[in-house]
Amino acid sequence: MHTAHRRRGLTAVALAGAAGLVLAGCTSGGAGGGGDADCSDYEQYGTFDNASVEVYATIIDVEADQLVESWADFEECTGITIDYVGTQEAETQINVRVAAGDAPDIMIVPQPGLLQRLIGDGAVVPASAEVEANVDEFWSESWKGYGSVDGTFYAAPLMASVKGYIWYSPADFEENGYEVPETWDDLVALTEEMADNNDSQTYRPWCVGFGSGDATGWPGTDWIEDLVLRMHGPEAYDQWVAGELPFSSPEIQEAFDAAGEILLNPDFVNGGFGGVESINSTTFQDAGLAILDGNCSLHHQASFYEAQWGEDVEVAEDGDVWAFITPKVDADAGDSVTGGGEFVAAFTDNEETDAVQQYLSSDTWANIRVGLGGVISANNGVDPSVAGSEIGAQSMEILQGEDTVFRFDGSDLMPAAVGTSSFWTGIVDWVGGDSTSSVTARIDASYPR
């Protein structure tokens, strides 16, 4: 239950509820129909009598409603009933259910680390050739890799998000003559400029919130991951995630210190909330909203933060708020981003389950679901313009881009003892004043033997 993903997935709700449904009407319009669905897209899955498939996931609220809606036509045309069970405890309960022989037919696994462990325990059924063909066609090699173990392919990716956006107010930038920075150094320089211009007691250039209930600390791991990838490149990033490059290595400590230049400087944080120590207690949902009050100018959070702005706020390049991707460190290096996503793992080996898996890995489903709003997909078969928002479209272009290096959120790939535990608490301690060296040493020590 300790995963950042659970929280992250949940946040897309507000937007989804408001804008998403409206947009669904003008973009895809495929789902949610009554008895007059066009079944030609679904013939390939066959028809079934009285078949039902349980889909288990951490997704709840409006996001879950949209998910259920996204397969309404599929259910009607194939005769398969999909019983959706969404609970925030799913990541913990799946272990119990698997151990007790009570596994669901399908689980939407929100992080590769858990997926790999379930596969390692022999609980997951390998994906069929048709599912694999879909994934080969629509996804990049690295996405397929997260769903595979030892060359066997198990789970197709589902939805995705892009990490490392820095949110800002275009009006604020224009008024003060700020430029969107090209490199990390520019970003730090911009921050300094903002701090120099500041004459308010409550304003700081950045507003930061790492608070997230029992998952507090995870937004901080995104900062470190972004910096490791940009400072030391994808190879070092992969080694770090695989546990070969320890946290206490100079590379990772450097990334902590670079983030610390901003996060631990009381002149730079925490606009609208207080000093450095307020980072841990400010919830990640609330933190960025200080931009709207003019209490800060910059907020680092993934694409799904769009949902937090509320209905009255226009998210666009010339709107109330907009975002740029955390800039690269080396101006000559290629673009790289981190992101997250979900995977569809099957625990039952039968035809109806396979049909659902095939459908969820298809471009048909991805177009319908993205069209409903609130989420994006890395599925190449989806036209980014289908996405319900500009930021969604931009994120999908980044995900589908040929020359952007994409890396999965590192903490989701690490063993649970680190990725959803000591890394988070390490961040909390670090923000609380512990040194980089002691925090990184402690995280290293928590690696399972």
Next chain:
Amino acid sequence: MSATDAAEAALDSPLNSKKVRRQRPEGKADRAKKVLTSKWATAGAIIIAVIWTIPTAGLFITSFRPADQIKGSGWWTIFQNWGFTFDNYAEVLTAQGASSANLSSYFINSIVVAVPATLFPLVLASLAAYAFAWIKFRFSAAIFIGVFALQIVPLQMALIPLLQIFSGALGISGTFPAVWIAHTIFGLPLAIFLLHNFISEIPGDVIEAARVDGANHFQTFFRIVLPLAMPALASFAIFQFLWVWNDLLVALVFSGGGVDVAPLTQRLAELSGNYGRNLHRLPAAAFISIIVPLIVFFSLQRYFVRGLMAGSTKG
């Protein structure tokens, strides 16, 4: 029999009435005076009562405040920032989607879970408690002590084996009966222990008299023991009902987490897990979950104490 009962019995005896009646009011008045005149005791009582009440009272006030005020200021500023609304309650009770239910549905689930999960162990435990108290059989004491000791088994560890049985042999995982049976099992050790304490205190002559009249164990149980054990039964019923209603762990595992079976606590924990965003819904949701146990509790609390006191008052 407890000492007060004895005193009361003495009080009723006509021979002693004058003397006792004279004595008791004096003693009572004396004691009351002492407590009330002690400033420290009064102050202590007030401090404790206030500290214990404020958290709940504060949340109660908060639950009626508009969302932006809940986020912006404390409930104690209610008079500076006046605001009163039922919106939070209306929202949590009725808001729902295609995949989730509103709080009312979870409320119903809680009731459907709690009633059988209270009655089943009550019936089974009273039968067993009678046997341990009044039927002589080998190892009866040892088995009884074993049952008592089962209270130490952390129920987290019993979850998987039970779920195995429910999903394998019985095929009922994720349904109400699974939750009922699980709660029944986990409630039995305490139930048998409490009811045994009470039932074994029923005077032997009463049981003997029934036996002499030719009653068998069933007749004795239903005609003599059950009516006499009412306070203990009520006491355990309250205990178990509160426990089941307030339980999170058992429900989490055996209800399967679906909206058709999951109880209020589970929904509440989910709202609480997304604390920041649900700040304005939580107080109202918490109060809805508290109402039923409070009613049960206050309407039956005198039984609660009497039942629990059995077996603990004698020296």
Next chain:
Amino acid sequence: MGVGPVVAQVAEAVQHVLPTARRGDFWGATIEKFGVLFIGLAAFAAVIGLVLFFADRTPKKMRDVVQLTAFVAPALLLLLVGLVYPAIQTVYLAFTNRQGEWIGFQNFVWMFTQDEILQVLLNTIIWVLLVPALSTTIGLAYAVFIDKSAGEKVLKSLVFLPMAISFVGAGIIWRFIYEYRAEGYEQIGLLNQIIVWFGGEPRQFLIESPWNTFFLIIVMIWIQTGFAMVLLSAAIKAVPTEIIEASRLDGANAWQQFWNVTVPGIRSTLVVVVTTITIATLKVFDIVRTMTGGNYGTSVVANEMYTQAFNRAEWGQGAALAVVLFIMVLPIIMYNVRVMRKQREIR
């Protein structure tokens, strides 16, 4: 005995009923849920009724055995399956690794060499020392303070009330008390507001280790004090007035009366109270789970066991923690068993 078939039947009934109770149709679903409730109760009553009926009609020769079985077997069978077998299995699991191989005492070595787990054990000891002691002391003090005073019932109810609130609900209530806003901002948590009124700096009560453990403990004390108070209050009233009167005539002051007469008079109730609260404390799970998730050095054994076993699928390590919990509760149970034995002998 008897339960299996009922369960299967009820399950079947449920399966017939539930698919039609689709989401959105609140009243339809509600009626069907109550249908399940009714079927469940009726089936249970029928089975128990039949068992008792036939046990009552058995030929005289076997009647004693059959009757005894009818009385105790249903409960014992359920306990055997639901608690005894899992307990044995847990002890076995504690000596195995993730793959289920026998690894001797390695899980216990792991436990006592990990700083994190040592912290968990230490936290549990702090909980188990503080909660029973403080709940009982405060409960007893309050019971004495309000004894025979005007409005005793109302005063009791105020302290008793938290008993009826779920741990999850209590967690929510107390998070609103501990809520933090940085200095200079309007506080919405009462405790920080009080600190600010007195000129202090707001604290993050649930994050700052090691004090956060104590702030969680306060919640548990808040819940358990009412329980202690009610039982002790009843016990105090059962102490014969004559004895107190006698000691007063002997010249004892209020404190001496309390210490020399009242406390000995309620000793056995005290034992019951402390035992019950101690066991509840050792098993405390929900408070930690919902308030901090066991982060920031606040985890306790019952929570860590859940995290290890279910969140990380480290069954062996989780089971080893469970065994430690067994061992911690064992002395308390043994003491109570001794007391119980004595009582049985008296009878």
